Every structure is written in C-alpha cells, then in structure tokens.
Amino acid sequence: MFVLDSHCDTPSALLEGRDLRIDNHVGHVDFPKLKKGGVDAAFFALYTSNSLSGEAALERALRELAAVQDSLEACKDLAALAVSPAEAFENKAKGLISIFLGMENGSPIQDSLSLLRFFYRCGVRYMTLTHNGDNLICDSAAGSGRWGGLSPFGREVVREMNSLGMIVDLAHCSDKTFTDCLELSQAPIVSTHSSCRALASHRRNMADWMLKELAAQGGVCQINFYPVFLSDEYALVHNEDVPESGAEVLPSFRRVVDHIDHAVEVAGIDHVGFGSDFDGIEVAPSGLENAGKIQVVFDEMRRRGYSEEDLAKVAGGNFLRVFEDVIRSSNLFKK
Numbered sequence: 595m596f597v598l599d600s601h602c603d604t605p606s607a608l609l610e611g612r613d614l615r616i617d618n619h620v621g622h623v624d625f626p627k628l629k630k631g632g633v634d635a636a637f638f639a640l641y642t643s644n645s646l647s648g649e650a651a652l653e654r655a656l657r658e659l660a661a662v663q664d665s666l667e668a669c670k671d672l673a674a675l676a677v678s679p680a681e682a683f684e685n686k687a688k689g690l691i692s693i694f695l696g697m698e699n700g701s702p703i704q705d706s707l708s709l710l711r712f713f714y715r716c717g718v719r720y721m722t723l724t725h726n727g728d729n730l731i732c733d734s735a736a737g738s739g740r741w742g743g744l745s746p747f748g749r750e751v752v753r754e755m756n757s758l759g760m761i762v763d764l765a766h767c768s769d770k771t772f773t774d775c776l777e778l779s780q781a782p783i784v785s786t787h788s789s790c791r792a793l794a795s796h797r798r799n800m801a802d803w804m805l806k807e808l809a810a811q812g813g814v815c816q817i818n819f820y821p822v823f824l825s826d827e828y829a830l831v832h833n834e835d836v837p838e839s840g841a842e843v844l845p846s847f848r849r850v851v852d853h854i855d856h857a858v859e860v861a862g863i864d865h866v867g868f869g870s871d872f873d874g875i876e877v878a879p880s881g882l883e884n885a886g887k888i889q890v891v892f893d894e895m896r897r898r899g900y901s902e903e904d905l906a907k908v909a910g911g912n913f914l915r916v917f918e919d920v921i922r923s924s925n926l927f928k929k
C-alpha cells in the first residue's frame with residue numbers, strides 16, 4: 595500500500611519557522627509525524643490568498659517554494675522531492691518520504707502561461723485553479739461569478755496544463771468552473787481536498803453529480819478532513835464561534851470514513867482518496883489530530899469491510915493512477 599496525502603498547507607508553516615525534522619507540538623505535519631502515520635508521499639501546496647495582488651502572490655509562492663527547497667535540503671536523510679509516481683516509488687525504496695509540489699490558487703502565474711511553465715519546471719505538479727475568490731483563471735465557489743466559470747485565459751491555462759502534464763485541481767472552484775474544466779480537459783481532473791456535499795452542505799464540497807462526472811472522466815475526489823466540510827452541525831457552531839459546544843460536536847475520524855463511504859458509493863472505489871488539508875485547517879477531527887494518526891482512517895475502513903485491495907486504492911493508488919494518466923496524455927499531446 596502506498597499512502598499519499600494530496601493536500602498539506604505546510605509551506606506556509608515553513609515560512610513561520612517550522613522545523614520538519616522534529617515532532618512539533620503545534621501543527622499537523624512534519625517528517626516524524628508522516629513517518630508515524632505511514633505516509634509515503636504528501637503534496638505540499640504553495641498557497642496564496644486571493645487578497646494578494648498578482649505580484650505579491652508571485653512573491654509569496656516563490657518564498658514558499660524556496661522554503662520547501664531549504665527544508666528538503668536540510669532533511670535529505672528523511673525525504674526528497676518527487677515529480678512523478680515513478681520517482682516517489684524510488685524514494686520509498688530508499689526509505690525516503692516523497693514531497694510533491696502543488697500550487698493552491700493560480701494567481702501567482704498572473705496572466706502568463708510562461709509563469710505556469712516556470713512553476714511546472716520547478717516541480718509543481720498540480721494547480722488548484724483558484725481559492726476563496728475569483729481570479730484571472732476562473733470563478734471560485736466563494737466568488738461572485740465574475741467569468742461564469744473559466745475565463746478565456748483560464749481555458750488557455752487548462753490546455754497548457756494538459757500539454758505539460760500538470761494535474762488540474764478543482765477544489766475551491768465554482769460548480770460552473772467544474773463543468774467547464776470537465777468539458778475542456780483532455781486528461782482526468784481531480785479535487786485534491788473536497789468532501790461530499792450530500793453529507794455536509796458546504797458549497798466547497800462535491801455534489802453527487804460532480805462525483806459522478808469526475809469518475810466518468812477517470813478522475814478522483816480526495817476527501818478533506820476539515821470538520822467544517824465534514825459536518826453541518828459542526829459548521830454551524832464553528833461559524834457562530836461557540837467553542838464549548840463546538841467541542842461537543844467536533845466530528846471524529848469516523849466521519850471522514852462516512853464521507854469516503856459516500857463518495858465510494860456514488861463515484862466508485864476507483865475515484866476516491868484523501869487530501870487532509872493539514873496545516874491549512876485550524877481544527878482536525880478527534881482521533882485524527884495530525885498526520886501521525888492517518889492509519890486510524892484505514893483501520894476504520896477495514897472494520898467496515900473494505901478489502902486490502904480497495905484500501906490501497908483509496909490510500910493513494912487512485913491518485914497515482916490519475917497522475918500517471920495525466921503524464922501519459924501529455925505525451926500524446928506532444929506528438
């Protein structure tokens with residue numbers, strides 16, 4: 595079984611001085627925790643807020659990239675960058691955890707396909723098209739519908755990502771952006787960190803029709819651990835900021851498995867995985883407090899009757915298949 599977490603916001607924590615060599619008391623991710631949790635690979639997202647202007651977003655992404663590079667240099671005996679599934683398997687054989695790079699929010703590329711290619715060349719292998727606001731590429735689930743889905747530039751971005759072999763990530767996108775991307779993309783697409791709208795109504799979550807369409811195109815939905823995306827009851831308390839009762843309704847790791855169950859039922863076992871959102875969320879489910887606890891999810895899945903083969907798909911196999919497909923279809927593009 596190869597365990598892959600498709601979304602950690604750890605680069606922001608690196609800028610605040612997190613040392614990944616040690617088991618930190620604060621935060622969700624460091625190498626001792628990833629090792630304890632049996633995580634073989636994690637995507638570190640270069641995250642920028644929609645409040646930053648293009649130039650400021652670019653600078654922020656570069657600073658996060660530089661911090662990841664410094665950190666990996668200092669942790670050579672524990673981890674290594676990977677840019678393909680093949681490299682991640684090689685790292686695992688050497689006893690190293692793989693760090694993949696993603697970019698959460700396309701604002702750093704501004705209006706430039708050249709900057710998109712630059713980040714690809716730096717090792718970035720997925721881009722979440724936007725975050726909590728519309729940008730030059732597309733509309734966000736939290737936006738005002740500026741473009742009515744993908745912008746004309748966004749269409750060029752998706753085509754260029756297809757030809758580079760960069761995974762299109764629709765977490766945070768509006769439903770119309772989702773539909774536009776599915777129509778346009780020549781390769782399967784993913785959501786790296788979204789849960790199920792049928793179980794928790796947040797607009798950021800995937801509706802059943804979205805799960806079905808994603809699956810029909812060979813993609814994968816990676817279930818997010820954020821309690822606000824797992825439970826309406828918790829989201830209500832959280833939004834009203836009532837900490838004491840918040841503790842009472844905090845969902846446990848079992849709720850994550852409820853979302854996995856639902857996504858499997860709707861999309862099929864080949865189209866579900868997990869993207870924790872660790873280090874990007876201020877609270878985690880009980881029993882799943884950090885990356886060191888991830889095995890509780892798989893133990894619960896075993897308890898619910900999943901076979902080891904099915905578990906391996908959800909743990910990382912499905913995401914790696916999509917990653918391979920995206921690389922393969924980019925090669926076809928080049929001919």
Ligand SMILES: [Zn+2]
Pocket residue numbers: 698765766787871874
């Ligand atoms: Zn996010």
